Amino acid sequence: MKSKLLYLLICISLVACNTEESLTFETLNISNDACENCTSVSIEIPKALGQIKLSETINIALQEEIIALLNFDEESNAQTIEGATEAFVKDYKELNGKYPEESMPWEAKINGSIIFENKDVLTIKLESYIYTGGAHGYGTNRFLNFDKIKKVELDRQELFKNEDEFKAFTETIFRKQEDVPADATINSTGFMFETERFYLPENIGYTDKGLLLFYEPYEIASFADGPIILTIPYNDANNFLKISVMP
Incomplete structure (x- = not known):
């Protein structure tokens, strides 16, 4: 009788855990x-489904990132993606009302995709193109790690056991x-590191091929040079990562 009760409790526990940790997207x-x-x-x-904390964390992070991307007016208090979309259109209309002959229609395209997932970590890449006037728009890439x-x-900084040690290791790879x-x-060949010293990019994410470091155009080089990308295999990166990945 005790063995049957124990077995039942284990099954209930497993079902509860699987339900709690289940992560699906639409x-x-x-x-x-x-x-x-x-x-x-x-x-x-991607929108995470289910009434679980991880889904809420992912959806809030994506929402905040998109609101920031669409925020032309720093006084905007949009709280949702829909609200940020409306504010973006409204800001253009107000500008166009003041300068109708100079204001080209604005454009915003934002696409998100899951580029890496295992049992421990999830990375979502946000690609965006925003045009709010001028000679050209600007494209950005954001990597959200969970x-x-x-x-x-x-x-x-939470990705690494010691960010300074990883930075020193990465500079060697970058120079090569x-x-x-x-x-x-570091700027001897034309790069534009602001401090004249090597630093890590704002955007770092897990991928199937390794840890990806993504320098946006203008971040360390001219716009014409495009993004500068380094991919460090996990065999090397795992020495520095708090969450390691099996190659």
């Missing part, structure tokens, strides 16, 4: 009613990849 599409010569907004991102066990978003002599300053 595609969330948000767009405005665009017309010819009108400001357009198009958003397609600890699936602790159910929290990971800031860049970009042909920067080891005995020369």
Whole structure:
């Protein structure tokens, strides 16, 4: 009798754990009613389903990132993606009302995709293109990393056991990849590190091929140079990561 009761309790526990940790997604599409010569907004991102903490963490992080991307007016108090979309269109209309001959329609395209997931970590990449006037728009890439066990978003510094040690290791790889002599300053070949010293990019994410470091255009080089990308295999990166990945 005791063995049957124990077996039943184990089964209930396993079902409860699986239900709690279950993580599924659907595609969330948000767009405005665009017309010819009108400001357009198009958003397609993964939405985590289920009433679990991890889903809430992921959805809030994506929402906050998209609101920030669409925030042209720093006084905007949008609390949702839909609200940020409406504010983006409203800001254009107000500007167009003041300068109708100079204001080209604005555009915002944001696409999110899951680029890595295992039992411990999840990484979502947000690609965006925002045009709010001028010669050209600007594209950005954001990498959002989540600890699936602790159910929290990971800031860049939280990825590493020791960020300074990882930075020193990465500089060696960077110099080799970009042909920067080891005995020369980091900007000697035309890079534009603001402090004249190597630093890590704002965007770092897990991928199937290794840890990806993504320098945006303008971050360390000219816009014409495009992004600078390093991928460090997990065989090397795991020495520095708090959450290691089997190669």
